[in-house]
Amino acid sequence: MINIKGDKKIINIPNLWKLIERFLSVMGPAYVDHCKRTAYLILKLCEEEHIIEPLKKKLVFAAYFHDIGAIGKNNEYLLNEDYDIYHSIDGYLILKYQSFLKNSSKMVLYHHTSFQNKIFDKYYLPGLKIAICDRFDDWYRHNIPFNDVINNIFNYKNKNFNPIDVLAIKKILSHNDVIYDIKSGKYEDILNEYIQSLKYSKNDAKSFIEMLSSLFELYNETTFNHSKSVSVIAYMLALKMNYSYDDAFKMYFAGLIHDLGKIFIPLEIIEKPGKLTDEEYEIMKGHVKYLEKMADDIMPKEIFNMALYHHERCDGSGYPYKINGDDLTIPQQILQISDVISALLAKRSYKEEYPYEKIKEILDDNIKNNKLNKDIIEVFYKYHEEISNEANEVILNGYIIKEKILKERELLYKQIKDFRAKYNNLPLSNFVKNK
Ligand SMILES: [Fe+2]
Ligand SMILES: [Fe+2]
Ligand SMILES: [Fe+2]
Ligand SMILES: [Fe+2]
Numbered sequence: 001m002i003n004i005k006g007d008k009k010i011i012n013i014p015n016l017w018k019l020i021e022r023f024l025s026v027m028g029p030a031y032v033d034h035c036k037r038t039a040y041l042i043l044k045l046c047e048e049e050h051i052i053e054p055l056k057k058k059l060v061f062a063a064y065f066h067d068i069g070a071i072g073k074n075n076e077y078l079l080n081e082d083y084d085i086y087h088s089i090d091g092y093l094i095l096k097y098q099s100f101l102k103n104s105s106k107m108v109l110y111h112h113t114s115f116q117n118k119i120f121d122k123y124y125l126p127g128l129k130i131a132i133c134d135r136f137d138d139w140y141r142h143n144i145p146f147n148d149v150i151n152n153i154f155n156y157k158n159k160n161f162n163p164i165d166v167l168a169i170k171k172i173l174s175h176n177d178v179i180y181d182i183k184s185g186k187y188e189d190i191l192n193e194y195i196q197s198l199k200y201s202k203n204d205a206k207s208f209i210e211m212l213s214s215l216f217e218l219y220n221e222t223t224f225n226h227s228k229s230v231s232v233i234a235y236m237l238a239l240k241m242n243y244s245y246d247d248a249f250k251m252y253f254a255g256l257i258h259d260l261g262k263i264f265i266p267l268e269i270i271e272k273p274g275k276l277t278d279e280e281y282e283i284m285k286g287h288v289k290y291l292e293k294m295a296d297d298i299m300p301k302e303i304f305n306m307a308l309y310h311h312e313r314c315d316g317s318g319y320p321y322k323i324n325g326d327d328l329t330i331p332q333q334i335l336q337i338s339d340v341i342s343a344l345l346a347k348r349s350y351k352e353e354y355p356y357e358k359i360k361e362i363l364d365d366n367i368k369n370n371k372l373n374k375d376i377i378e379v380f381y382k383y384h385e386e387i388s389n390e391a392n393e394v395i396l397n398g399y400i401i402k403e404k405i406l407k408e409r410e411l412l413y414k415q416i417k418d419f420r421a422k423y424n425n426l427p428l429s430n431f432v433k434n435k
Helices: 013-027 029-048 055-064 075-079 083-098 102-109 124-141 146-154 163-174 176-184 186-197 204-218 226-240 245-257 260-264 267-271 278-295 301-308 330-345 356-368 374-382 384-422 430-434
Strands: none
Touching: 013 029, 013 186, 013 204, 013 260, 013 278, 029 055, 029 124, 029 163, 029 176, 029 186, 055 102, 055 124, 055 186, 075 083, 083 102, 083 204, 083 384, 102 124, 124 146, 124 163, 146 163, 163 176, 176 186, 204 226, 204 245, 204 260, 226 245, 226 330, 226 374, 226 384, 245 301, 245 330, 260 278, 267 278, 278 301, 301 330, 330 356, 330 374, 330 384, 356 374, 356 384, 374 384
16 A cells, blocks of 8 residues: 655645534534533543543544444435434444544444443443433533423432432532533533644544545545545656655645545435436536535635536536636546546446546547646656556555444344343433433
8 A cells, every 4th residue: 555655744634624524514514512521621630530631532532433334325314213312323434444543443333332232342341431421411401491401300200310410510510600601611621722732643634524525425435535546646647757755735635535525415316226307417416516605714725726627628628617627727628538537547436447448538638628628637647557557556445444334233233133032122321212
């Protein structure tokens, strides 16, 4: 696997979290607020229970992303009565395999379990801490009066929470400032301050965005790792064209974000085998505008524009701005070509992988029709073996990870079914049903 060099400080931490928040807002603003309040509460719980770093950070991240498994799903999934269990499993798998938050992932898995489940795993009790904060916020956001919420948790007859957490939550909620923070929205500032005070490695922004870009690729037919393969192709083309490592990394980063807007496109359209209708195609094209809404004021212009113009074409026939070739920079055109090559190399819902001859034929057509830059494509022809090998490795790796995720997912789903059958259909998350 190619070693990606270059200055990785493309996006600062406050902006990175802004981007994550806007991405998560695909589920609606209430969803983002819920994630943030749960994370704020866990922060307070950590203070009360004297939980220190690094566990504190893991808990806060797990709380922030605890419902991430619900993202990028169709309505059928969300309406399923076992939804709480499925999304906690899916969230766990995303964090485990596709992020650097592996240590937080199991906590997410257990966020709909009960203290009565007595699961033998060191992440089970931390997971229950998220459960109690999550449940508190669920009641709170459904406008149940504050005192009733406290009574609900404290007098909870089913003993679904760890008594230590119950006591801590009761204590926290007896402080007026916590109630004030929640009601006034100040909890956001406190959470942000904490998140921004943490140490981040240079690779963290890259890892976070790789996680986001893979979310909608995970459970549908779109190639898993498409964005990453675009990034690798762009990075290699850039180096072959004598760009510096820093410039090449900018193209790599643009590749990671270029399709982020697809999270806002209905799954039925993204997954549709065969040709899209005109109307569907128009909706699909909207992914670039969604990217613009999400990242316009966040990313450095140079990088943002590479991503924004990835569907523009030299003859002005692209979208959404119909920009002409003369107004497109070489890095912007490198990204366009990398996107096309990645799609041609991989298997898609509407096509198989193409061999080099077929890819060349299609690219030649694009040169002939003045759609894509001839000089860049010729660099690809010259190094096509090396570049395709690297890109294929990323694509293949994507298939392997996806396979692993789907296998573990099937296993966990089955375990839950067996558990229910064995315990007379007692749901694993019985407190959810009883709430
Ligand atoms: Fe949940
Ligand atoms: Fe939740
Ligand atoms: Fe795209
Ligand atoms: Fe793409």
